[in-house]
Amino acid sequence: MTDRKEFRDLSTPAQARDAIDGLDLAPDAERVPLDEARGRVLAERVDAGLDVPGFDRAAMDGYAVGGRDTFGADEADPVVLDLVGTVHAGAEPDVEVEEGEAAEISTGAVMPPGADAVVMVERTTETEAGVEIRTAVAPGDHVMLAGADVAAGERALGPGTRLTAREIGLLSALGVESVPVRGEPVVGIVSTGDELVRPGEDLDSAAGQIYDVNSYTIAAAVAEAGGDPVLYPHAGDDYDEMERLLRKAAAECDLVLSSGSTSASAVDVIYQVIEERGELLLHGVAVKPGKPMLVGRLDGRPDESADDPAEPSGGSAYVGLPGYPVSALTIFRTFVAPAIREAAGLPEPATATVTARMAAEERYGEGRTRMLPVGLVEAPEAVGEEGDATGAAGGDRDLLAYTVDKGSGATTSLVEADGVVEVDADTAYVGAGESVEVELFSPDVRPPSVLGVGEDDPALARLLDALDRPRYLAVGSREGLRRFRDGVPDVVATTAGSPAGDPEPLGAYDREWGLVVPAGNPEGIAGLGDLVDRELRFVNRGTDSGLRTNLADALADLADERATTRHELVEAIDGFELAARAHESPARKVAAGDADAGLGLRATAEKLGLGFVSVGTERVRLFANPDRAEKPGVEALVTALDERLAAILDELPGFGQ
Known part of the structure; x- marks a missing residue:
């Protein structure tokens, strides 16, 4: 052992x-081809081995001249120079500019011998007598001299430089084929x-x-x-x-x-x-x-x-x-x-830290430094601002930080959190409203455009696809209403109970619920009474689910009909306390042969090719925090409800308005 x-x-x-x-x-340094060097870090200094540019070149289209020949020229008294030829970019000049002469030249072309300046074409006119120059230029005007960008022997890039498109452009100009870089x-x-x-x-x-x-x-x-x-x-x-x-x-x-x-x-x-x-x-x-x-x-x-x-x-x-x-x-x-x-050899990433207020008290007493994953949501004072979580576009923001802690084994915590609050080992709790520093997972993190909580629902999932950066936490109607009461989310979706206070109603629709059974309903299940009277394996939803609340209400009605108590009926159902998390979970247990019936929706049963015994319909209602009704993300949700909901409900069996 x-x-x-x-x-x-x-x-x-x-x-x-x-x-x-x-x-x-x-690791040891290595040499990589230039086309593989993006993002790598130089291990050594790179010096220019040649002038860039390697020749005097025209900085614009016009005429190459000797600057001395244009002295005194202006719009009222132009100078006329003889046109002796043309110089194109990429070609060696085949003309020489003497006193009183000019050569037409293209941007980037080699300056011809005898010329030391360029007159832009807009200040010239070609005539039968030659080229009319209407402005004076000094030697060097509109000319990039050899080595003006980088001179041979000059330090071009130093060790530790991370190679981006800019640096690779410079190395290309120097004719560098491969570069020494820090090993990865x-x-x-x-x-x-x-x-x-x-x-x-x-x-x-x-x-x-x-x-x-x-x-x-x-x-x-x-x-x-x-x-x-x-x-x-x-x-x-x-x-x-x-x-x-x-x-x-x-x-x-x-x-x-x-x-x-x-x-x-x-x-x-x-x-x-x-x-x-x-x-x-x-x-x-x-x-x-x-x-x-x-x-x-x-x-x-x-x-x-x-x-x-x-x-x-x-x-x-x-x-x-x-x-x-x-x-x-x-x-x-x-x-x-x-x-x-x-x-x-890479630098530390840009600091991405924001100040937020804790949405709820977080108690902790294990004597270890805590890396607390949190999500962010804009509080009412920040509504209408755009930009990333650091407030780059809208100034400082009023942000709420809410814990995203389903346990270390929950992979969804990886995407539902925006950053981490480091809590010192000696800190027993962080109070609601207390200011905390949130280290974002990256400088690009932005709070969701709208944060919703509540009932797990396939129609709402499709509706959210129409929004930019929504986040929805399917915590169930009861937990969703609690969080909504505490002022954390923008929106709540509920099928059991209503939010306290004066919430802003956004929309509502119906969905049919009941018992999901194997295809063909081999046990001949007709309703809730069969779960009570027969030895059938049942899978329920969690206690926060609105579906479970409505099931409990239906069992209460059945208890009244039988002159007994709901508790007696619940005790008779094998698996009533076996709770599955999501709306499809009980149906998938049925499909796997692990249960005779599961609490679910008609839409789920038909999606999975299972049978369905209807029990009733329930109303899915969406409400907004009244302080955030004008938040752009909430307004986008309202638009989606108006424009897309009807078509979505038509696609889902058992759904309607």
């Missing part, structure tokens, strides 16, 4: 940063766990399998930080296989990142591999999410061609990330990404 590894003294976040900073991730750290990514399946492969949910999220999210994050990600096959929880993959990655990469198998459980053995095949520098950090982080060094796999094959071949830095996607990405972004950027 494997001994359990205990977390003892957790390292502080500062100690974790120091441990990672002490790892050597920087090669980062090997190994996800661990027997339960992982790569997207595109068959998934057996009944066996506890889940899709491998971390390999792809971490690879994308590595690339954004300036590294070169390499995906390795995922490792199971077998020690030998984990060792083989990790050491192979260590031999081929500058840094190895694993995710999962870093906690203190008996099956999480990755720390054993690091201790036995490298050096474990840190195990566990006082931060949430992300406590089970490892930092160390790892020997490469044995080199079979060496005199002593048992000796390691090379090695790399190593960081073990937690298995849950939110934890893994938070730890990567906080601790690992800065080290990759430094190794690649």
